[in-house]
Amino acid sequence: MDGERKAVMRVRDLEVSFGDNLVLSDISFDVYEGEILVILGESGCGKSTLMRHMLMLRRPQGGTVHYGDLNLVEASENELDRVRRDFGVLFQSGALFKSLTLGDNVAMPAREFTKLSEETIEELVSLKLEMVGLGGKQNLMPSELSGGMQKRGGLARAMVLDPKVLFFDEPSAGLDPVTSAALDHLIITLNESLGITMVVVTHELPSIHAIAHRAIMLGKDRAGILAEGTPDELRNSGHPRVNAFFHRERLEENGAA
Amino acid sequence: MAHTVTHPITIENAEKSYAEFSAYARDTGSETVVFDLAGLEEIDSAGLAVFHRLQSTLEHDNRRLEFENIPERVRQLFELSHFDEPSDEIETPPPPKNELERIGLIALDTWQDMRSMLGYIGRVTLALIWSFKYPKKVRWGDVVRYVQETGANALPIVGLMSALVGLVIAFSSAIQLKQFGANIFIADLIGIGVSREIGPLMAAILLIARSGSAFAAEIGTQKISEEIDALTVMGLKPVPYLVIPRIIATLITLPLLTIFADFFGVAGGMVIAQFSLDVSPTIFVTRLGEAVSLWDISSGVMKSFFFAILIAGVGCYRGMETSGGAMGVGRSTTQSVVSGIFLLVIADSIFVVLFQYLGLN
Numbered sequence: 001m002d003g004e005r006k007a008v009m010r011v012r013d014l015e016v017s018f019g020d021n022l023v024l025s026d027i028s029f030d031v032y033e034g035e036i037l038v039i040l041g042e043s044g045c046g047k048s049t050l051m052r053h054m055l056m057l058r059r060p061q062g063g064t065v066h067y068g069d070l071n072l073v074e075a076s077e078n079e080l081d082r083v084r085r086d087f088g089v090l091f092q093s094g095a096l097f098k099s100l101t102l103g104d105n106v107a108m109p110a111r112e113f114t115k116l117s118e119e120t121i122e123e124l125v126s127l128k129l130e131m132v133g134l135g136g137k138q139n140l141m142p143s144e145l146s147g148g149m150q151k152r153g154g155l156a157r158a159m160v161l162d163p164k165v166l167f168f169d170e171p172s173a174g175l176d177p178v179t180s181a182a183l184d185h186l187i188i189t190l191n192e193s194l195g196i197t198m199v200v201v202t203h204e205l206p207s208i209h210a211i212a213h214r215a216i217m218l219g220k221d222r223a224g225i226l227a228e229g230t231p232d233e234l235r236n237s238g239h240p241r242v243n244a245f246f247h248r249e250r251l252e253e254n255g256a257a
Numbered sequence: 258m259a260h261t262v263t264h265p266i267t268i269e270n271a272e273k274s275y276a277e278f279s280a281y282a283r284d285t286g287s288e289t290v291v292f293d294l295a296g297l298e299e300i301d302s303a304g305l306a307v308f309h310r311l312q313s314t315l316e317h318d319n320r321r322l323e324f325e326n327i328p329e330r331v332r333q334l335f336e337l338s339h340f341d342e343p344s345d346e347i348e349t350p351p352p353p354k355n356e357l358e359r360i361g362l363i364a365l366d367t368w369q370d371m372r373s374m375l376g377y378i379g380r381v382t383l384a385l386i387w388s389f390k391y392p393k394k395v396r397w398g399d400v401v402r403y404v405q406e407t408g409a410n411a412l413p414i415v416g417l418m419s420a421l422v423g424l425v426i427a428f429s430s431a432i433q434l435k436q437f438g439a440n441i442f443i444a445d446l447i448g449i450g451v452s453r454e455i456g457p458l459m460a461a462i463l464l465i466a467r468s469g470s471a472f473a474a475e476i477g478t479q480k481i482s483e484e485i486d487a488l489t490v491m492g493l494k495p496v497p498y499l500v501i502p503r504i505i506a507t508l509i510t511l512p513l514l515t516i517f518a519d520f521f522g523v524a525g526g527m528v529i530a531q532f533s534l535d536v537s538p539t540i541f542v543t544r545l546g547e548a549v550s551l552w553d554i555s556s557g558v559m560k561s562f563f564f565a566i567l568i569a570g571v572g573c574y575r576g577m578e579t580s581g582g583a584m585g586v587g588r589s590t591t592q593s594v595v596s597g598i599f600l601l602v603i604a605d606s607i608f609v610v611l612f613q614y615l616g617l618n
Contacts, residue, residue: 055490081492095487097479109491154487 005032008067008165008197009054015062016046016053023049026224027063029216031165036191036198036211038231041218042245047201048092048169050218054199055089055167056080067165085113088158088196089167094150096142096157102129103138106157113161128156132186148179152186159190166190168200172207184210205248217242259291259325266297266304275307282311288320295326305338312340377496377574384497385504399502400509407468408510412517414467419459419518423451423525431533440534444544447526449553456519457557458605461564464511465597469572472503473593476576477586485577500573504566511565512558519554552617560608567604571597 007030014027024046031037039047053060056072065072067083075083096105106125110116116124129135132152142150151171158166171187172180184207191198191211202208208215212231219226219241227234227242235246243249260281266274282290290311312322327335354362388395427447434440476499479485485495523545530536536544575593579585 052486057486057489077494081494084490084492087490089487089490091483091487093483095483097484097487098482108493112491112493157487 005035007031008033009199010066011054011063012066013063014050014053014060014065016049016058016060024053024060024218025062027218029225029228031197031199032214033197034191034195035213036187036200038208038212038215039199039201039218040203040208040215040245041226042220043203045218045220047203047218051167051169051199051201055084055087085109085161086164087167088161088163088165090151090154090158090169090171092169092173094142094147094154096150096153098142100142101138102134102140102142102145102153105142105153106138106160109157109161124160125156128160129153131159131190132156133182148175148183151175151183155183155186159196162194163196165197165199168198168202170202171200172202172204177206180204180207181210187211205246217245258285258287259293260285261293261296263296265299266307267299267301268303271303271307274304275310278307278311279314282315282320289323290315290320291323291325293325294328294331297328297331300331300334305334305340308340309338373578374574377577378570380494380496381500381504381570384494384501388497388501388505394497395505396498396502400506403468403503403506404509406471407464407507408513411463411467411510411514415460415463415514415518416521418463419451419456419521420525422455422459423447423522424529425525426450426455427526427529428533431529434534440530440536441540441544443526443530443534443536444541445548447523447530448545448549451522451526452519452549452553452557454557454605455522457515457561457564458601459522460511460514460518460561461568461601462598464507464514464565465568465572465594465601468507469568469593469597470590472569472572473575473579473589474586476573477579477589480577480579481582481585495577500570500577503573504569507565507569508562511561511568515558515561516554519557556608556612556617560605563604563608564601567600568597571600 009031011030012028014024015022016024027050029037039050041047052058054065054072056065056075060073063073067086070079070083072080072083096102097108100108103122103125106128107121110121110124114121125138126135129138132155134149134152134156137145137149137153142153145153168187171183175183187198187200188211190196198211200207200211209231214229215231215234216228217226217234218224227237227239229237231246234242237243260278264270264274278292308322315322324335427443430443430446434443434446476485479499485499488495488498527538527541530541531538572593575589575596579589581588
C-alpha cells in the first residue's frame with residue numbers, strides 16, 4: 001500500500017455501554033480507502049458491537065465516528081440515511097427479507113432509491129447474483145436457499161448499488177471450510193476488481209490470513225485495541241493475548257494479564 | 258492408614274460409595290483422610306463428583322482429602338477436574354436491590370419506555386402526514402395484502418361473534434322488557450347499544466386478537482433476524498416501510514368491519530325479538546329507523562378510525578421493541594394484545610365522556 005492513504009472512516013475514542021455495563025472504550029482507528037480491514041478478537045469482545053456502532057444502528061455513549069467530514073454520532077437520522085446509501089452491510093444471517101424472493105430482495109435498494117426502469121433493475125439483479133454465484137436463482141424464496149447461499153444473497157443485495165464501504169459481520173460463521181473459503185475468495189475479488197473498501201468482523205484465522213490487508217484486534221474486558229497491523233505483524237507481535245489468538249493457543253488465565 | 262477402594266465408582270453406585278467413604282472418614286477421625294486408589298479401575302464423572310463432595314465436606318471441618326497410588330488414567334481425570342485446587346467460587350448474582358432502589362429502577366424504566374413510545378408516536382405521525390403528502394411513495398401492494406388479511410379474512414368471525422353477542426344481549430334483556438310490556442323497545446336497546454359500543458368494540462377486539470398480534474409477531478421476527486437492521490442500513494426507515502402500510506390497511510378495514518359488526522349484531526337481536534318478544538322483523542326495522550340516529554352509527558364508525566391507528570400502532574410498536582429471541586417474540590405478541598385491549602378500553606371511555614361533555618348524544 002502506498003504511504004498516502006486516504007482515511008474513509010475515522011473512529012476516535014469510541015465508548016459504548018449497555019446500562020451500567022461498559023463494553024467498549026478507547027477505540028480509535030482509521031479505515032483507509034480500498035483496503036480490507038479486519039476487526040478481530042475473541043468471542044464476546046465486542047467486535048459486532050463495534051460494527052453496529054460504526055453503522056449507527058445504536059448511538060455510542062462517547063467518541064466520534066467520521067465518514068468523510070460528517071460525524072455520524074451527531075448526525076441526524078436524515079443525514080444518516082443519506083450516508084448509509086454509501087454503505088453495504090452483510091449481516092451474520094444474511095438478513096434477507098423472508099417474505100420476498102431472492103430477486104426482489106436484491107432489487108429492493110434499486111427500486112427504492114433509483115429511477116431505473118424495471119427492465120434495467122432485473123438486469124442489475126441478475127448481474128449481481130451472477131457475481132456471487134447465484135445466477136438464475138432470483139425466483140427462489142430465502143427459505144429455499146442454504147445458509148451459505150443466503151449469505152451470498154445478502155452480499156448481492158448489499159452490493160447492488162455499488163457501495164463505497166462494505167461491512168461484513170462474521171461472514172464465515174456457520175459455514176463449512178469450503179464455502180467459507182469461496183466467500184473469502186469472493187470478498188478479495190470484489191475488493192480488487194471494484195475497489196470497495198471493506199470492514200470485516202471475524203475470528204476465523206484462515207479468513208484473516210486470506211483476506212486482511214490490515215487488522216485490528218480488540219481486547220477482552222474493554223481493554224481497547226490490543227494490536228494493529230498486517231496479519232503477519234500481528235502474528236509476530238509480542239503481546240501474549242494476540243500471540244495466543246494467532247497461534248491458537250490456550251491461555252492460562254493468570255499468565256496473560 | 259488408607260482406605261482401599263476396590264470397586265468402580267460410577268453413576269450406578271455413586272451414592273452408595275459416598276456413604277461408604279464418608280462413614281470411613283467419620284470413623285477414622287484423623288485430620289487427613291487417605292484413599293488408596295490402586296484398585297480403582299473405573300471412575301466416571303459421578304465418581305469424581307463423589308470425591309469433590311467428600312473434599313468439600315472435609316474442608317468444611319478443616320480436614321484434608323488425599324489419594325495414594327492413583328492410576329494414570331484416573332490422575333488425568335483428576336487433573337481435568339482441578340482436584341488439587343480449591344474449587345472456583347460460584348459466582349453469585351448481584352444481591353437484590355432494596356425496595357427504594359427497585360422503585361427507582363421501575364420509574365426509570367417506565368420513563369424510558371414512555372420516551373421511546375413518544376418518539377415512536379412522533380415518527381408514526383410524521384410518516385402518516387408524509388404518506389398523505391406523497392401517496393405515491395406508500396407501498397400500496399402491501400396495503401392491499403394487509404386489507405385482505407385484516408379485513409376480508411376477518412369477516413366470518415366478526416359476523417359470527419357480533420351476531421352471537423347481539424343475540425345474548427337481546428335474550429337477557431327480553432325478560433325485563435316483557436315484565437314492563439316494553440317489548441318494542443328491544444329495537445332501541447339493540448340498535449343504540451350495538452351501533453355505539455358493541456359493534457365498534459367487537460370489531461376492534463377481534464382486530465387486536467387477529468391482526469395486532471400478527472403485526473407484533475411478524476415485525477418481532479424480522480427484528481430478531483436482523484431484517485430491521487438491514488432496512489435501516491439500506492437507508493429505508495422501518496416506520497414508513499413496515500408500519501405505515503399496516504396502519505393504512507387497518508384504517509380502511511376497521512370502519513368497514515365495524516359497520517359489518519353493527520349489521521350482524523342487530524340481526525342477532527332481531528332474531529330474539531321475533532321469537533321471544535313477538536316483535537316481527539318489519540316492526541323491529543321500523544322502530545329501529547325511529548330509534549337509531551345517524552349519529553349513533555357514525556359516532557361508532559368515527560371511533561373505529563382512532564381504534565385502528567391505536568391497534569396497528571401498538572402491534573407494530575411491540576414488534577419493533579422485540580429483543581431476546583423466540584421468547585421475545587412471544588412476549589411482544591402477548592404485550593401487543595394486553596396493551597392493545599387496555600388502550601382500547603381507555604380510549605373508548607374517553608370517547609364516552611367526551612361525547613357526553615360535548616353534548617353529542
